[in-house]
Amino acid sequence: DVKVTQSSRYLVKRTGEKVFLECVQDMDHENMFWYRQDPGLGLRLIYFSYDVKMKEKGDIPEGYSVSREKKERFSLILESASTNQTSMYLCASTSRTSGAYEQYFGPGTRLTVT
Amino acid sequence: QKEVEQDPGPLSVPEGAIVSLNCTYSNSAFQYFMWYRQYSRKGPELLMYTYSSGNKEDGRFTAQVDKSSKYISLFIRDSQPSDSATYLCAILSGYALNFGKGTSLLVTP
Numbered sequence: 001d002v003k004v005t006q007s008s009r010y011l012v013k014r015t016g017e018k019v020f021l022e023c024v025q026d027m028d029h030e031n032m033f034w035y036r037q038d039p040g041l042g043l044r045l046i047y048f049s050y051d052v053k054m055k056e057k058g059d060i061p062e063g064y065s066v067s068r069e070k071k072e073r074f075s076l077i078l079e080s081a082s083t084n085q086t087s088m089y090l091c092a093s094t095s096r097t098s099g100a101y102e103q104y105f106g107p108g109t110r111l112t113v114t
Numbered sequence: 115q116k117e118v119e120q121d122p123g124p125l126s127v128p129e130g131a132i133v134s135l136n137c138t139y140s141n142s143a144f145q146y147f148m149w150y151r152q153y154s155r156k157g158p159e160l161l162m163y164t165y166s167s168g169n170k171e172d173g174r175f176t177a178q179v180d181k182s183s184k185y186i187s188l189f190i191r192d193s194q195p196s197d198s199a200t201y202l203c204a205i206l207s208g209y210a211l212n213f214g215k216g217t218s219l220l221v222t223p
Binding site: 004031033040041042043045048050056058090092099100101102103105106107108 | 120122146148155156157158159160163202204206209210211212213214215216
């Protein structure tokens, strides 16, 4: 069974802290994605990666960075957390060959920045 | 203008009703159209996808794409309380998916 796991379900951080969100997939997928989901705004793409050490900005990359050192792991970094980054963060992965339309999502991390 | 527009609802229907969920999109070059379902406190899961125009049926679910009007629809027949979820339309743009805002559906017994 395919699986995308995220390091935490719930996270509370203080303004200015550096925050790491980790995502691991066990499907040998090439492409990995980070989204945030907010009421009334839907799912918005932050960054994606189509290969190890490769990254592309999505629609809302400001205030975030990413790291992909291994194929199965994609990390989202908030360099200096702010209250407007309080959100649900969702990681996803997909195979480049079997169908980029089917993204497999993790359960999400609900981040609160106080 | 956002590439995919979707009415967020909420939509409440009685069990057994036919549900119609709709999205519009802006770029006529898009070819892959998806519907994802998201239960509370879970990540979205692919429900159905359609390539180009036409209909696709899977059990009680029918996905429809009208490229001439840039309109995508999901129909749910004989809706069940277990269908209560948020439904997100999406289009494939390069590597990434562009999602609508999602429509919250509640099916009441």
